[in-house]
Amino acid sequence: MKDSYLVEAILGSEDLLRSYRNRNFWKGRIDPVKLQSIFSWHRLNELLATHRITxxxxxxxxADDYKTANMVxxxxxxxxxxxxxxxxxxSALHQLMGCGVTGVLEATQELVPPLEVLTSEISTRLQARSSANAFFSFGSSSGFGPHNDDHDVIVIQFCGQKHWQFFRTSPSLDKAKVDDLAAPGTAEKGDCVLMQEGDVLFVPKGTWHDVSALNAPSLHVTISIVFPTMSDFIRWLLTxxxxxxxxxxxxxxxxxxxxxxxxxxxLHTEIGCDTVSTFLNEYYARHSARRTNPAFPHLNRVTPGDSFIRLPYTFITLHNDKRLATRTISALGRKHCISxxxxxxxKRLxxxxxxxxxxxxxFNPKHGPNTAATIKAIEGLLDKGLISKM
Structure with missing residues (x-):
């Protein structure tokens, strides 16, 4: 239940999904007690104490120094x-945090299973890459200054409070994005949002904001939702x-x-629907919707009760050798020769x-009776890392 709570609370919110589809700012709330059973100061202390954090x-x-604190x-x-x-x-980390430095533990989903479940589900449902970063701070200074993110963000306040300053373009009261303002200043300050334990935000890509704590401990997690961009497409085309x-x-x-x-x-000759489709197929064939699950002690052997899932969003068939009854495909950034x-x-998983x-x-009745052949095929795909046990 704990591992799936965030999925149900976040992706089960029709209001949040509507804001995501319309690219609108949204604020909601979920159970802070359940949140802190997933991630808290205690869990962060455990991670820092028991993992090699580089x-x-x-x-x-x-806000004005991204190097000195890391060197110390x-x-x-x-x-x-x-x-x-x-x-x-x-000890140096304690001193720096006491002076107002903001800490960011990147790819926190790799360390906290419920966050891994949430980011994997976002990747699967939205066909986006997703990651979780944990932000912790104690002072009142801004950790990064006014900025915008080049992707959509879901913000979850796990502990404490955080002050979010948004910006606007006069006379509009809407939250300004990067195409509205080149660099916001004091005159462009707009809405302020005080994040409390259990609060959730959806902040669309490019929204200008500045974030600071309130001289008290604050721990929040941002979930990134990243899609390929026009720039990615143009670079791919030129390559x-x-x-x-x-x-x-x-x-x-x-x-x-x-x-x-x-x-x-x-550009007129080369850019078309087919070109964009080819680019998206190649893009999604490079990235996995979820990581491969370890399968000890049985390794990649099929055992009773196993279930299986395909990892990449898609794959591309590069070559079909009818003589050898094999296919060469591109998936997860590599070429594979498969039966x-x-x-x-x-294809069907x-x-x-x-x-x-x-x-x-x-999937195909003609292979149904041949259990041994099907098991061999499944184990071959497991060995190549193209599918995973659940």
Missing amino acids: NDRLRLSL AFRPGRDQFGRPTDILSI KHRYSIPFQDIRSDDDPSTVAAICADF ELEHEVL SHKAPSTLKDIQS
Whole structure:
């Protein structure tokens, strides 16, 4: 129940989902007691005490200084076996936090299972990449200054309070986004939102805001919702054609109007519905909706009661060798050679709901009686990391 509570509370809110679809700001509330059974100061202390937290996992920041605090808290050193690593000084961290520094524990879903369940479900339902970062602070200074995020964010206040300052464009009272303001100042201050334990925000991509604690402990988590952008698409397109038009020089004596016409013709010719679809297929074939679950002690063997789920959103068939009855596919950023039966199982297996061996056998009746062949196909896909046990 605890692992699924956040999914039910967040993704079960029709108001939040409506705001997400309409790209509108939203504020709601869920049970703070249940929240603190999932993540709290006690759990954060446990993580800092029992995990090797290096500077790529924990960032420290003030609004006008992103480097000094990290240099003070972390120093190069060696572990118990003499291997080089970053060493976090807890005493230095305490002092820095007391001076108003904000700490960010990145990819917290990798350390807190209910957050992993939530981010995986967001990835699965919304076809987005998702991650959770935990923010903790004690002072009253801003950790990052006025800024906007290049993705949608769900904010969950687990402990304490946090002050969110939003900005507006005069005379509008709406929350300003990056396309409304280049850099907000005091004159553009708009709504203030005081986040209490149990409060939840949906902050659309690009919304200007400034966040600070109130001279008291505050712990909140942000859930990112990240989609491919037009910029990603254009970079992908240019890379695909890097040795044709985009590769050509523009010399100082070239006619600018001719260059512009060549570029416009290239983009007009190459950009279309099919191109966008191909890009999205390749994009989603690189990223997993959820991580592979470990399956000790049986490893990647099919045992009674197992259920299975496909990891990537999609995969691309690159080559079909009828002579060898194999397919070459692209999935999770790699090429894989799989059998026809493995291809059939992968094609029909859902990334949204798990299937049992019996379910998989029913995908195609001609393979139904051959349990051994189906098991071999499932185990082959498990060995390649393309599907996972649930």
